[in-house]
Amino acid sequence: MDRIDELEVFIAILEAGSLSGAARRLRRSPPSVTRSLAALEERVGARLVERTTRRLAATDAGLRLADSARRVLADYQDAVREEDSAELRGKLRITAPHVFGRRHVTPAIIAFLDLHPALQVEMVFHDRNLDFIEHGIDLAVRIGPLPDTGMVARKVGEVTRVLVASPDYLARRGAPATPQELEGHDVIYNSGLGNNTEWRFRDQVVRLTPRLSVNEIDAMLMAVLAGRGIGRPLSYQVADQLASGALQRLLVAYELAPVPVQLVLPSARHMPPRLRACFDFLLEKLSALPVLSPF
Known part of the structure; x- marks a missing residue:
């Protein structure tokens, strides 16, 4: 059983309120549902559900995992639908520095959304580099050198402190x-x-x-x-x-040497089509900005 399947079973258990209810919903045998839950708890290293007088309920660890699992499953479903359709859909969360985001990223994103009416974008402006996982970020615009963390980065230009x-x-x-x-x-x-x-x-x-x-x-x-x-x-x-x-x-x-302005992804593996399209669009638009040319 793959890990996506384990998450689907876990969410079905929480929504049905019982192992047997999840088995009926998923059209599986109760023992297979029980094994899936046990494997997931072993992988996580914590009990995820506890039995009350009438039904199963999530523990604190289970509630935290459920939030993440629902996001993962939604992204997976969006990615699968995108592969089968020419229309991009779903949601992207993008971060950029305050001023650069307002002046240059926002106009580009508005133009991108005009091309893809089924897409949603949430912009998060912050001058601190937000953690991709902690803040659910899909794509970042960052100014300055990056730590060697294995992230994917493409330079769109450079700026100087004047x-x-x-x-x-x-x-x-x-x-x-x-x-x-x-x-x-x-x-x-x-x-x-x-x-x-x-x-x-x-x-x-x-x-x-x-x-x-x-x-x-x-x-x-x-x-x-x-x-x-x-x-x-x-x-x-x-x-x-x-x-x-x-x-x-x-x-x-x-003056100090110029610093790069870069588009950054946490990884290029299993990139949904909507993210690839947004990355390519911003790469073209931001690379053409005169303010990012040698000053």
């Missing part, structure tokens, strides 16, 4: 010529990147005493655009403002 200020600020305070001169300037610091108030450059680290600290990028950019100090966003976050002259780029010679 130092910027408004012309108004620079007219009043002047532009720093070296990173060390930042100590005499007003700094707008994004505390969402960590608690260490410092900026690293190619060959030095500058300790900061921020004039203003905020925990998200839009607030930091608002203060910088208002002429309140110098900020350090990623290049794609200020590409339009740099092009228009609303912000100016500083200390270019000291």
